[in-house]
Amino acid sequence: MIEIVxxxxxxxxxxxxxxxxxxxxxxxxxxxxxxxxxxGNILLGNEEGAAAIEIPVFPFTVRFTEPTRFAVTGTDxxxxxxxxxxxxxxxxxxxxxxxxxxxxxxxxAWRATRAYLCVAGGIDVPVVLGSRSTQMRxxxxxxxxxxxxxxDLVPTHAAxxxxxxxxxxxxxxxxxxxxxxxxxVRVLPAAEYxxxxxxxQASLWSCAWKITPQSDRYGFRLxxxxxxxxxxxxxxxxGIVPGVIQVPHGGQPIxxxxxxxxxxxxxxxxxxxxxxxxRLGQAPPGSRIxxxxxxxxxxxxxxxxxxRWLDKARRIAGLQHRAGEGGR
Amino acid sequence: xxxxxAFVAQLSTWLAATDIAVLELRGPDGxxxxxxAGSVVRSEAVSPVEDIAAAExxxxxxxxxxxxxxxxxxxLEPAAAPGSQHAxxxxxxxxxxxxxxxxxxxxxxxxxxxxxxxxxATVGFGTPLVAIVPIDTGxxx
Numbered sequence: 001m002i003e004i005v006x007x008x009x010x011x012x013x014x015x016x017x018x019x020x021x022x023x024x025x026x027x028x029x030x031x032x033x034x035x036x037x038x039x040g041n042i043l044l045g046n047e048e049g050a051a052a053i054e055i056p057v058f059p060f061t062v063r064f065t066e067p068t069r070f071a072v073t074g075t076d077x078x079x080x081x082x083x084x085x086x087x088x089x090x091x092x093x094x095x096x097x098x099x100x101x102x103x104x105x106x107x108x109a110w111r112a113t114r115a116y117l118c119v120a121g122g123i124d125v126p127v128v129l130g131s132r133s134t135q136m137r138x139x140x141x142x143x144x145x146x147x148x149x150x151x152d153l154v155p156t157h158a159a160x161x162x163x164x165x166x167x168x169x170x171x172x173x174x175x176x177x178x179x180x181x182x183x184x185v186r187v188l189p190a191a192e193y194x195x196x197x198x199x200x201q202a203s204l205w206s207c208a209w210k211i212t213p214q215s216d217r218y219g220f221r222l223x224x225x226x227x228x229x230x231x232x233x234x235x236x237x238x239g240i241v242p243g244v245i246q247v248p249h250g251g252q253p254i255x256x257x258x259x260x261x262x263x264x265x266x267x268x269x270x271x272x273x274x275x276x277x278x279r280l281g282q283a284p285p286g287s288r289i290x291x292x293x294x295x296x297x298x299x300x301x302x303x304x305x306x307x308r309w310l311d312k313a314r315r316i317a318g319l320q321h322r323a324g325e326g327g328r
Numbered sequence: 329x330x331x332x333x334a335f336v337a338q339l340s341t342w343l344a345a346t347d348i349a350v351l352e353l354r355g356p357d358g359x360x361x362x363x364x365a366g367s368v369v370r371s372e373a374v375s376p377v378e379d380i381a382a383a384e385x386x387x388x389x390x391x392x393x394x395x396x397x398x399x400x401x402x403x404l405e406p407a408a409a410p411g412s413q414h415a416x417x418x419x420x421x422x423x424x425x426x427x428x429x430x431x432x433x434x435x436x437x438x439x440x441x442x443x444x445x446x447x448x449a450t451v452g453f454g455t456p457l458v459a460i461v462p463i464d465t466g467x468x469x
Contacts, residue, residue: 076402084415087400087422087431108402167422167429169401174427309427316428 013142016049018131029133032281040073040118050122051132068159069120075112077102090167112282124157179290185276186294190268226251243272275302340369394423
């Protein structure tokens with residue numbers, strides 16, 4: 001078990017999400033950075049979608065009640081085990097009773113906001129509708145359907161497993177993406193793209209959008225050029241997915257994220273491709289982001305690129321795992 | 329070790345007036361050694377290897393083959409620098425093989441003498457990477 005000792009604000013249990021339940025009005029939830037979650041699980045020899053703890057606020061401290069192999073991925077929060085530095089994106093082993101503290105991220109080669117505490121075997125909370133992710137709107141899934149609190153005991157499953165103490169180079173270095181030096185995500189034009197003025201369409205691609213402090217797991221509110229439709233648009237609510245860029249009447253876009261409601265009625269100018277949602281999920285409030293135009297085929301290529309990175313990591317980490325058998 | 333020549337001259341004058349055979353000054357950047365040679369004082373260059381031996385330093389060698397990184401890819405600062413102190417098991421650097429990282433860990437509580445391999449250098453098993461001086465914790469192993 002993992003005991004939450006301090007700083008649990010907004011930390012939640014997440015896996016790769018509750019896909020296939022939008023028809024029931026249930027959003028996908030899941031890790032804001034699925035690449036970091038999958039990488040942490042690969043380091044530990046887990047299934048890629050094993051549940052972990054997503055931590056957006058620091059410092060954060062847990063105590064391991066039993067020997068546990070773990071990895072902290074995502075943003076570099078200077079993990080320390082009983083005060084001793086352990087590297088980020090590394091499989092490590094904690095003894096029973098040891099405390100792991102994650103600190104406020106400092107200057108880093110990658111500006112990111114969320115850390116993932118992955119454990120061998122995964123966080124062992126009940127599967128609801130095919131996922132262990134916390135569904136905040138419905139208050140189910142995850143740990144009792146809510147963010148973690150100080151004093152919580154989070155169950156793990158066979159966490160004392162042998163394996164090599166190796167790390168992964170975060171994928172942002174192998175899969176960089178920026179436009180004019182500003183971090184970027186690729187965007188497909190969405191259903192109402194043509195309903196916006198040519199100026200708004202040009203702004204979508206040229207503006208360095210600021211991610212405002214009103215940004216969280218539900219959605220990112222952006223600030224930048226005003227995006228105006230050719231004529232006022234009124235739509236019935238319809239199904240939407242994470243990544244959809246809506247434009248409310250004020251003309252400042254909102255990107256729906258993992259905890260977005262499954263339907264909405266604002267016009268959609270674009271959608272961030274699924275393969276780039278991990279980049280967006282890590283973008284800090286106050287930073288800027290560019291939208292790079294993308295085709296359907298390019299979006300599929302990007303997804304295949306992520307897949308290749310994960311497959312390569314799993315293959316090489318797997319070799320290390322076999323070489324490390326008979327070790328601890 | 330870069331030292332002000334005037335400072336070396338002053339030290340040499342003082343040393344010449346004594347019966348001390350050798351004066352050695354150690355700093356994070358290297359060592360200055362002044363030797364009495366008859367009537368003159370000679371300044372000797374000290375190579376890093378001699379330097380390490382003199383301090384009874386230990387060398388942390390590469391645990392495998394890969395590209396040596398003096399810092400984690402996410403970090404802006406090297407993991408180890410001359411004079412930095414590390415607990416046993418803390419990373420002093422990393423070896424990269426494709427997407428995989430291996431830590432070059434401190435074998436004991438120690439102070440770093442110097443990083444011997446260049447950031448980005450390809451190294452083989454056993455290549456000396458970091459020179460350390462163990463800290464005597466007073467505990468029996």
